[in-house]
Amino acid sequence: xxxxxxxxxxxxxxxxxxxxxxxxxxxxxxxxxxxxxxxxxxxxxxxxxxxxxxxxxxxxxxxxxxxxxxxxxxxxxxxxxxxxxxxxxxxxxxxxxxxxxxxxxxxxxxxxxxxxxxxxxxxxxxxxxxxxxxxxxxxxxxxxxxxxxxxxxxxxxxxxxxxxxxxxxxxxxxxxxxxxxxxxxxxxxxxxxxxxxxxxxxxxxxxxxxxxxxxxxxxxxxxxxxxxxxxxxxx
Numbered sequence: 001x002x003x004x005x006x007x008x009x010x011x012x013x014x015x016x017x018x019x020x021x022x023x024x025x026x027x028x029x030x031x032x033x034x035x036x037x038x039x040x041x042x043x044x045x046x047x048x049x050x051x052x053x054x055x056x057x058x059x060x061x062x063x064x065x066x067x068x069x070x071x072x073x074x075x076x077x078x079x080x081x082x083x084x085x086x087x088x089x090x091x092x093x094x095x096x097x098x099x100x101x102x103x104x105x106x107x108x109x110x111x112x113x114x115x116x117x118x119x120x121x122x123x124x125x126x127x128x129x130x131x132x133x134x135x136x137x138x139x140x141x142x143x144x145x146x147x148x149x150x151x152x153x154x155x156x157x158x159x160x161x162x163x164x165x166x167x168x169x170x171x172x173x174x175x176x177x178x179x180x181x182x183x184x185x186x187x188x189x190x191x192x193x194x195x196x197x198x199x200x201x202x203x204x205x206x207x208x209x210x211x212x213x214x215x216x217x218x219x220x221x222x223x224x225x226x227x228x229x230x231x232x233x234x235x
Contacts (some may be wrong), residue, residue, distance in 0.1 A: 003042040004062035004226035008032045009099065009116070010045050011069055011092050028067050030209030032113075036065065039216045041223040051098035058102050062200075063109040063226030066096055066116030068209060071171055076128060077122045080132035084170070097123050109202040109225035111218065114169055117205025122195060123136060124177025132190060135169050142166045142212055147192040153183035154204060155193045158221045163193070165208035170206065202226075217227075 008028055015026035022223055024048040033043035041063070058064065071086040073093050096116070100123040103110045112120040134183060137143040144164050149156035174189040179202065183204070184193035196203040202225035210218050 003040060003043045004223055004230050005044055005060070006036045006041040006063040006065060006114065006223065006226060007044050007046045007058070007061045008036065008065045009046050009067045009096055011067070011089075012048060013081075016179070029211065031209075032065060032067055035211045035216060035219050036180040036223065039220040039223045041219075041226065046099075048095045051094045054095070054102040055106065056100040058099065058106060058108055061108065062230040063222050064099060064103050064111070065222070066100060066110070066119060068114030068116060068168075070115065070126065071130075072115065072118050072122050074128070077125075079127060079130070084131040093119070097099045104203065107201050109222050109229060110204070111209065112205035113205060114209055117194060117207055118171060120203070120205045121170040121173050121177045121180060124178065124180055126177030129172045129174045131170055132172050133170075134188065134189065135167050135172075135186070136156045142168050142209065145186055147184045147186055147208065149193075150181075150183045150185070153181065153193075153197070153204075154195050154202070154221070155183035155218070158217045159184075159215075163215070165206075167208045169207060 009024045010028040012024055012026050014024045015022055036043040049115050070089045073088040074081050076093060096119050100120055144166055146162050148162045149159055179196050180194045181197050182191045183195045186192050192207045194205045
C-alpha cells in the first residue's frame with residue numbers, strides 16, 4: 001500500500017537567490033518534508049492557491065501540516081495591532097485559514113506548527129497574545145526549553161514526559177478557540193500545544209518546531225491517523 005500523502009503548506013518569498021537567479025519562489029524549509037518522510041509519510045508541498053480551492057486540494061490528501069512563519073494578522077481575531085506584530089501576510093492568512101477550515105470540515109488529520117498552531121486557534125475563533133518575552137533569543141537563532149504535557153490528552157499519549165523542544169516565536173495562544181484544549185505548557189504557563197479532544201478526529205497544534213528536532217513522535221501520530229483514514233497500513 002502507498003504511504004499516506006501529507007500536504008505541507010509553503011509560502012512565497014518575493015526575492016530568492018538560486019545561483020544566478022533572483023526570483024520569487026514558493027518554498028518551505030526542508031526539515032518539514034524530511035520529518036514527514038522520517039515518520040513514514042509521503043510529503044507533497046502545497047503552493048498558495050485561491051482559498052476557494054482548499055477543499056478540492058485536500059480531497060487528494062490524507063493529512064495536512066500547516067507550517068510556521070510570520071504573525072497571523074490580528075484583524076483575523078478582532079484585535080488592534082500591537083507595534084511589535086509583524087506586517088500582514090494577507091494572502092497566506094487567507095489560504096491557510098481556508099485550508100484549516102476545509103481540513104476540519106473533512107475530518108482530515110491536521111498538524112499546525114508554530115504559526116500553524118496559532119492559525120488553527122484563530123480559525124476556531126480563538127485569540128493570540130501578540131508579544132511575549134523569553135521564547136525568541138535572537139533573529140535566526142532557535143532556542144530550546146522544556147514543555148510539559150497535560151495528562152489525558154492526545155499529545156501526552158504521544159509524548160508522555162517533559163521534553164526539550166526547539167522554539168522560535170514571540171506570540172502565543174490567548175483565548176482558546178471553539179472545542180480546543182491545551183495539551184502542553186511551558187514553565188512560564190505559555191500554551192505550547194493544543195488539540196481537539198474528539199477521539200474521532202486528529203487535530204493538534206504545537207508551538208515549537210519539530211522539523212528542527214530528531215523526535216518524530218508528534219508527526220508519526222499525524223501519519224498514523226492519515227494512514228488509518230486512508231485505509232493504509234500504519235507505518
